[in-house]
Amino acid sequence: MRFSDLLDAVRSQPLALSIPAEWAQGRASFGGLVAALQYEVMRAKVPADRPVRSLAITFVGPVEPEVPVSFEVDVLREGKAVSQVLGRAMQKGQVVTLIQGSFGASRPSEVAVTALPAPEMKHWDDCQELPYIKGVTPEFMRHLAMRWSVGGLPFTGNKSREMGGWVRLRGDVKEEAVSESHILALVDAWPPALLPHLKKPAMGSTLTWTIEFVQPLLELSTLDWCKYLVEIEYAADGYGHAAAKLWSAQGQLIAMSRQTVTIFA
DSSP: OOHHHHHHHHHHOTTSBOOOGGGEETTEEOHHHHHHHHHHHHHTTSOTTSOEEEEEEEEOSOOOTTSOBEEEEEEEEEOSSEEEEEEEEEETTEEEEEEEEEEEOOOOOSOOOOOOOOOOOOOGGGSEEOOOOTTTSOGGGGSEEEEEEESOOTTSOOOOSEEEEEEEEOSSOOOOBOOHHHHHHHHHTSOOTTGGGOSSOOOEEEEEEEEEEOSSOOOOBTTSOEEEEEEEEEEETTEEEEEEEEEETTSOEEEEEEEEEEEOO
């Protein structure tokens, strides 16, 4: 199923959805997809004039592919401009993902600070793509393309603090406007920034993830390449802390992300 097909499915049946194995990430479903599905259900509970400003995501446990999962929502508070919403992905009677979302309408303000310039990168045609290899790379990578421009590929012993390049959906993509759901998948597609430091394969996963969206969203297509860069800020004791940004190909800031990741090596 295409990404757009799964978004359509959760909008119509949020209490009875199974994520196909082709979207797996090891024994779990791809976290960016899980977050996107939960976000879609949350979005439906909030007035349309209140775009999402930030999401705080905790991956409590793995969401198993091919097993029914339900997406529940509680509106915690609706103020004059801001709605605070809590989403829960439930599987086998247990919480597997929690998302606290802040949705806020625009308001007049005297404060306006432009984003810092995007980093320079080689054109995507000149960058190495991490291929989808069945049985070797995560299954979900058949749906997302990443081309490296900064840092190293996973498990190459590259000690750079930075990693990044270009990302977009791939395969039989339905061309449509990029939404916050697409941005969640594009940002989380990248492996933990610690993995290039290793010289042999090891498990790594996201523990917590906070992402903030620049509103209003840019008018982008799902066929457009976006630029991604992550920087490791600190890592020790099996945990790493990294901050990332996503830009359009023209250098316009789209989203800011921060993750705490676990590394089993």
